[in-house]
Each structure stands twice: as structure tokens, then as C-alpha cells.
Amino acid sequence: GCVCLVATPGNIMYHEAFGFEDYTAKKPMARNSMFRLASMTKPVTGVTTMTLVEKGLLSLDDKVSKFLPGFSEMYIGKMENGKAVPYRKAEKEITIKHLLSHCSGLGSGEVGNAQRKAFDDGDTLESEMPSYSSWLLDFEPESTNAYSGHAALDLLSYICQLVSGMPYNELI
DSSP, X not given: OEEEEEEEXXXXXXXXXXXXXXXXXXXXXXXXXXXXXXXXXXXXXXXXXXXXXXXXXXXXXOBGGGTOGGGSSOEEEEEETTEEEEEEEOSSOOBXXXXXXXXXXXXXXXXXXXXXXXXXXXXXXXXXXXXXXXXXXXXXXXXXXXXXXSHHXXXXXXXXXXXXXXXXXXXX
């Protein structure tokens, strides 16, 4: 189920509930139903990125290495004996479009998951970026798409911060 709300300051224009809060019990979704929302930074980061594209500060075709040179030479990884190991050099560089569309290969599968488990989260976006540039990719950028639940959007958020000149939490 879902609840949709469209509002402007002081005016609710649309507010409806659809589907079920509990499908098994056939309990309908109510307009005031409580439920968990996850991964909301992804659409916010997507809109923020596209706003910066509209302003001419970014292009979807920009290579990540334009902003972070450590991403100019990435490697595809493979799993051997439960560890991610380098397999070959990536033929393409990761672009802004790749990060937005989950086709960068960064943190997108078994290789990314293995690296994520060994990853020590930094306190800031700045402190995480050097680690991400050393990660192995799960696949050649743009060859397929697979959800990057953390790394690609962190990287995109950091690039937005760089090009805007504002801390990410103030930018959004």
C-alpha cells in the first residue's frame, strides 16, 4: 500500500491512501497509517544532482575522475576464496550518469558486499572517498545495472558537495 500527499504551504491539495496496511488481514491502508520509509537519500540525491546539472555545474557525462582523480583507474574484481581480488582494469571510467542509474559497478554485488564488510565508515563524506576509489568494481561501468545501496550515492553526494561549494546537509 501507499499514502500520497501533495501539499503547498497551508494547503493540502491531495491526500489519499491505497492498498493494504496488512495484506494478509486485508486491513486497508489509512491516510494516517504509520510505516517505515527507507532509502530516501537516493531520490533526494538524484534531484539535487539534476538541479546541479540544470545549473550547469555538472554534466551527466562527467567522469568521476574530473572531481576525484583517484577514480581514473578502476579495476573489476572477482571473488576468490571468499575475498574480492582484482581481475582486470576497467575499460570505462565511472560517470555521473552511471552513479545515478546504478550501472557504475561500485558496491553493486558480491565483490562490493565483501569490500563493504571490511570497510570502516568514515565520519564524513570526505573521509570515505579515498577508500571508495580503491574499491574493486563488480562489473564494467554501463555493462549492466545492479543496485548500489551505499557507495555510489555517497560518491554522488560528495561530488554534489564539491561542485556546489556547500556541505551536503546544507545543499539538500
